[in-house]
Amino acid sequence: MQAIIQDSFNGIEDLKIKEIADPKISPLSVLVETKYTPVLPYDWRTESGELQNIRPLRLPIIIGYGFGGIVKNVGSLRSSKLIGQKVIGASMSGSNSALIDSKIPPLLFKVPDKVDLSKATTIIGGADAALGIINKLQVKANEKILITGSSGGIGTYLIQLLKLKNVQVVALGHSSNLEFLKKIGADQVIDYSSNVLKQLLNHKDITQIVDTAGNINLLKIISEVFPDRRIFSIANDQFGQFIQPRIFPKDYENLLNMLSSGQLQAYIQNIFNFRDVRTAQALSKNHHSQGRILLSY
Ligand SMILES: NC(=O)c1ccc[n+]([C@@H]2O[C@H](COP(=O)([O-])OP(=O)(O)OC[C@H]3O[C@@H](n4cnc5c(N)ncnc54)[C@H](OP(=O)(O)O)[C@@H]3O)[C@@H](O)[C@H]2O)c1
CATH class of the missing domain: 3.90.180.10 (Medium-chain alcohol dehydrogenases, catalytic domain)
Known part of the structure; x- marks a missing residue:
């Protein structure tokens, strides 16, 4: 073969x-x-x-x-x-x-x-990691969560899974991807390619941050604006709290059923x-x- x-x-x-x-x-x-x-x-x-x-x-x-x-x-x-x-x-x-x-x-x-x-x-290496992150975060409804790397293989599922939990999602992405991120379900978008700090200041009510991009400069700016918020990262172990997503066999069946029913794309x-x-x-x-x-x- x-x-x-x-x-x-x-x-x-x-x-x-x-x-x-x-x-x-x-x-x-x-x-x-x-x-x-x-x-x-x-x-x-x-x-x-x-x-x-x-x-x-x-x-x-x-x-x-x-x-x-x-x-x-x-x-x-x-x-x-x-x-x-x-x-x-x-x-x-x-x-x-x-x-x-x-x-x-x-x-x-x-x-x-x-x-x-x-x-x-x-799902493998995408939705599974996204669900594993959510299992770790213990997200509550009505939170407002900032995501980096939102247009990627994990981020596109993370946005959708958070929306299903009634969370407000603020998605950071490249200028060329902002419409795409809104289509997936992001409530608000931030262009990571221009003056992120200024844009972040409009979102002071963010409750948690999930990093899947691993860009250290971006993480520094985020922690400057939100010094007392938890930052969870799956992409960089030198900043915030590095997490390994937790996922179980039953979770895979659930994710497959959610694709089947159209709850997830x-x-x-x-x-x-x-x-x-x-x-x-x-x-x-x-x-x-x-x-x-x-x-x-
Ligand atoms: N710890 C774990 O157990 C675990 C498990 C799975 C994955 N991971 C890690 O998680 C990360 C994401 O995985 P993925 O499969 O979602 O990757 P992916 O599909 O390649 O997506 C990466 C995302 O990060 C963004 N990005 C890349 N470089 C960036 C930068 N310099 N500044 C801002 N945003 C940037 C990309 O945005 P644009 O493309 O629009 O620029 C894209 O949205 C990877 O580093 C992977 O190794 C860790």
Whole structure:
């Protein structure tokens, strides 16, 4: 099978597409034919070595962890009813390959019939992190929450989930994304590309701040305006309170059902063929986001 391999810490440009052996089926295996994987900052941050002190890796690896696909075969200890099912999941031994052996049962989720598989794939590393943040914050109705990174794969879900909790959302975004952020549901928007401090002063009633952008200069300005508000960050461990989102298997089922019922929308920026992974990751890293970029297989 074909797989996207990282064998150095030289960054995106050194990724390779290689032919490797298909996974061998074991009793706990669920063999998934990959259809989509999300392009996450986690991927290109891992490829540059930026995450080595948090999560040291031995190379080579198959990149990524999230996937959406169709179950092709199962081992003797897994339900044969899974065969042919649309699923999403996480694979700790890499996900950017034509086939994935999903051996850990709680990390695989059936996708409801009504939900498009590409949309469901945006949950992994997107809606799950957003819900995990909300689980940590213990948000109350009628709060007013400021979000950075609101146009990204996590931010687009964070806005929607906070609105479902009757929270007022103030979304910080690039000038080119302000209309997009309002469309998603932000009550108010702030342009991070021009005089943020002045704009923030119009929102003194903000109760909490969630940072998913990790821009230290922006965080400094925010803490100047709101010296006594809590700042939670999932993107920068040197400012405010760094949090790891908490998420449980039941949460994934809830998120999938919310996509199915239309309570939540998935925002997909682009879909690239997996062979164009370098272009897709460079876009994720260097350009403004509108939801999640996916690779297709
Ligand atoms: N701690 C954890 O457990 C955990 C879990 C998941 C993710 N993360 C981290 O969370 C972060 C966000 O993930 P994501 O998947 O949502 O990323 P994403 O889809 O790439 O979105 C990033 C967002 O941040 C904004 N942004 C980027 N650079 C910025 C800057 N210099 N100033 C202001 N805004 C900026 C982008 O806005 P524009 O594109 O419009 O400029 C975009 O809205 C990543 O750093 C990721 O590694 C942490």
